[in-house]
Amino acid sequence: MASYDLEHPAMTDVELTDVLFALSDPARLAIVREVSEGPLSMAECGATNPALPKSTKSHLMKVLREAGIVRNEPEGRGRKLSLRRDELDERFPGLLDSILR
Amino acid sequence: MASYDLEHPAMTDVELTDVLFALSDPARLAIVREVSEGPLSMAECGATNPALPKSTKSHLMKVLREAGIVRNEPEGRGRKLSLRRDELDERFPGLLDSILR
DNA sequence: GATTTGGTTCGAAAAGTTTAGAACCTAACC
DNA sequence: GGTTAGGTTCTAAACTTTTCGAACCAAATC
Numbered sequence: 001m002a003s004y005d006l007e008h009p010a011m012t013d014v015e016l017t018d019v020l021f022a023l024s025d026p027a028r029l030a031i032v033r034e035v036s037e038g039p040l041s042m043a044e045c046g047a048t049n050p051a052l053p054k055s056t057k058s059h060l061m062k063v064l065r066e067a068g069i070v071r072n073e074p075e076g077r078g079r080k081l082s083l084r085r086d087e088l089d090e091r092f093p094g095l096l097d098s099i100l101r
Numbered sequence: 102m103a104s105y106d107l108e109h110p111a112m113t114d115v116e117l118t119d120v121l122f123a124l125s126d127p128a129r130l131a132i133v134r135e136v137s138e139g140p141l142s143m144a145e146c147g148a149t150n151p152a153l154p155k156s157t158k159s160h161l162m163k164v165l166r167e168a169g170i171v172r173n174e175p176e177g178r179g180r181k182l183s184l185r186r187d188e189l190d191e192r193f194p195g196l197l198d199s200i201l202r
Numbered sequence: 203g204a205t206t207t208g209g210t211t212c213g214a215a216a217a218g219t220t221t222a223g224a225a226c227c228t229a230a231c232c
Numbered sequence: 233g234g235t236t237a238g239g240t241t242c243t244a245a246a247c248t249t250t251t252c253g254a255a256c257c258a259a260a261t262c
Contacts, residue, residue, distance in 0.1 A: 004257090004258085006210085017124075017126065017127050018125075020124050020125035020130075020200070021121075021125035023121050024119075024121035024122035025118065025250095026118050029118060041208080041209095042208070043207090043208065043209085053251075054208080054209065054210090055211080055254090056250080056252060057209090058211080059210095059211095059249095059250075059252090060250095061210095062210090063249095074258095074259090076259070076260075077206095077208055077209085077260055077261095078207080078259090079209065092199060093199065094195055094199035097195065098193060098195035098198075099121070099196065101194070105227090105228085105240090107240085126219095126220095142238080143238070143239060144238065144239090154223075155222095155239065156222055156223070156240080156241080156242095157220080157222060158239090159239065160220075160221080160222095160241095161220095162239095163241095164219095177229070177230075178228080178229050178236095178239090179237080180238075180239065180240095
């Protein structure tokens with residue numbers, strides 16, 4: 001897969017508890033920290049854990065995407081990941097800052 | 102039970118992901134919101150959900166306690182619950198504020 | 203147009219969490 | 233000292249989440 005669009009929730013539908021849950025896993029939190037430095041492809045991200053099967057990584061991403069935290073869009077042969085930072089900051093002021101600090 | 106001491110983790114041992122996990126459940130988050138208004142007994146707290154069996158409530162509390170979020174100490178016949186607010190604020194500045202807001 | 207690369211989805215097994223009844227414990231009150 | 237009120241712990245069943253191989257898909261490259 002590469003070019004179809006995946007579902008992203010509207011930020012107004014994102015619940016605080018879903019965000020907290022998504023970030024409560026160390027592997028997912030690590031991914032978010034990486035992505036917070038700037039957009040990345042799947043391949044670049046998680047280089048910290050190279051042995052991770054791609055289906056597992058894809059699933060971690062899905063949880064983050066469904067919680068409204070990351071955007072995942074087609075780019076060339078692959079996919080670009082980015083943090084939905086501004087939207088999140090507006091919906092949950094200060095939350096991401098205090099978590100990523 | 103009423104008077105023996107339960108284990109509370111040292112705040113330096115509390116991991117961010119544990120805190121996030123504990124708060125990612127709506128019932129637990131509701132309890133924390135209540136307790137954030139001031140100390141409470143088990144009986145007073147969760148009055149919003151009176152049908153909740155006491156073993157279930159006790160378990161929710163245990164998760165919050167083990168995550169370093171609430172203190173649970175004997176008081177008279179019952180137990181007093183309180184938020185470990187200052188310690189949490191020091192360890193994770195701004196986190197509780199942004200979640201409880 | 204065949205192959206390679208980068209990635210998703212499906213399905214099933216393993217692991218972890220939640221829920222609640224029953225047994226139990228202790229302080230307070232009579 | 234018996235009873236009651238307030239809570240914890242144990243245990244087992246139900247449910248959710250995690251993990252990962254296999255199958256699949258599409259864009260890019262040859």
